[in-house]
Amino acid sequence: MRASQFLIATLKESPSDAVVTSHQLMLRAGMIRKLASGLYTWLPLGLRTLRKVEAIIREEMDAANAMEVLMPMVQPSELWEETGRWFQYGGELMRIKDRHNRDFCIGPTAEEVITDLARNELSSYKQLPKNFYQIQTKFRDETRPRFGIMRAREFLMKDAYSFHADQECLNQTYERMHQAYTNIFTRLGLDFRPVDADTGSIGGAKSHEFHVLASSGEDDIAFSDSSDYAANVELAEALAPNFECPAASAELTTLDTPDQHSIEEVSQFLNVDPAQIIKTLIVEGELSEADQKKGIKAPLVALVLRGDHELNELKAEKLDGIASPLAFASEAQILDQLGCKPGSIGPKDLNIEVIVDRSAAVVADFVCGANEDGKHLSGANWQRDITYSRVADIRNVVEGDASPDGQGTLNIKRGIEVGHIFQLGDKYSQALKASVLDENGKARIMQMGCYGIGVSRVVAASIEQNFDERGIIWPKALAPFQISIVQIDAHKSAEVIERSEALYQALRDLNVEVFLDDRDKKTSPGVKFADTELMGFPHRIVMSSRGLKNGIVEYKGRTDEKNDAIELPGDDILDFIKQKLAL
């Protein structure tokens, strides 16, 4: 491609609404332009990279025996009503009506459509397993689109769905997909981790998320420093401390703590380490539907944590007796049932169930709320002063915790979720009655797996991991062009033109994606260098009259400090470049 014919849409300054690196650089390099909130046009440069990601995914999916299909983006409401999701989904589901006033949605995912296909096309266990995938635009009307391509409303996703006669078969495909994903993200040149993940509302079986490690990520990933254990912090188990609760050594005392509510305030006011303070959160208990209908109010439950720990809502709501989704008690409820305001609550003598976190259960001589406004207790101890009904794991793991697999300690880093695989079981196949006949001629509901990759998000995630102050640094696999040839002084040196055109043609003949910067003399060398670096091409050749006079052509890799000289006429330029490009 010639620069003179390409859309070079680089910007010196980045638009003020871009806050993360990938968003800024994608705009500045001229890869994308915003159309509206969460909606982006891919410009020629960006699209080249997007297509590369697609190609790698296709190769690995095909190699794993998945078949590509393409389903409509617009989906009829009937299917969504069959699975119940038409009613469950919130505002994220973009609902539209056609001219006949029939309901449709713009697909945020395609379980309904693929399962409908499967129930119509698959009839025998002999046809299984089958794994279908597509690379298709998805739409989720996010409450808060942000970070550019990273959390856009319209995005490109590879989604795959597998169908099986039994769990064993599903397990095999699941493992095969896990391997395919590992291959894909490795080929994409990303620093990633497969992590144990929450199966969410789908429940049950296995699930792994693939995260690219980057400080701008939206999820916290906990991983062991000495094994391959990795899990979303939401899910990582906080092991029970390996020691018993120390014996009490302090007197129980009531202290005045006027207007000191948060752990931080109490800690400073009393000069006590937050780890010696116990905090008590009040949430709503579980209520049967029958009781709910009778208008019975939900009981309250106290969750007790060490002051320096955070509640893990996911863990808490999974406990028996606690409302799911988790609901914090209102100030009015607390005042009404416990007789004091939040901020002064403690576990002592509460007439409700008290569930204590494993770590909080081994703290002695602690400070906690006194259940009286403006007062806290110090020197409090379990058993002697306060009782509880249950000990459970209800906190988020923190850096330095023991790894749940018993090997090493945990590190925590931010991750960008780029892939997610999970076993759906029969949730959708059951709802849509997708069955095949088994060996005995009996109808059997198929087991399903589903496997997604955020194709457009991968592009942004790669940039988050690979950039410097000059711009993007593409790994070979994603670079829109492998090499640029920068012409300098072309207007007054026929040799520069001759040589660079010859090299351009030679590289094209080798199927190298080469970018010839033949922009006219109004475009200064500095501009050409800056654009090449901003757009992140891995290799650069400079062809100038000065260089040619001295018998050299210059080469520089995107991350190299200095230019390399290719001596003329001795060196063969093409050989040199082929070696650099690893051809």
Added chain:
RNA sequence: CGGGGCGUAGCGCAGUUUGGUAGCGCACUUGCCUGGGGGGCAAGGGGUCGCAGGUUCAAAUCCUGCCGCUCCGACCA
């Protein structure tokens, strides 16, 4: 959803407090110069100041409503 900020040329911004001819930098066009790290000089083109209504002799500026964009938050215990 809750709270904050911002809408002025393609991009980045000033001007709004205190109403009085709409500006700057980058980008763009033309000419000359320059010619190895985002050039110089000169001359230009480009704006319903987000939209609607109101106050006023006069509104980018003051008032009201709406729309859009954006950031933060959604555990005081």
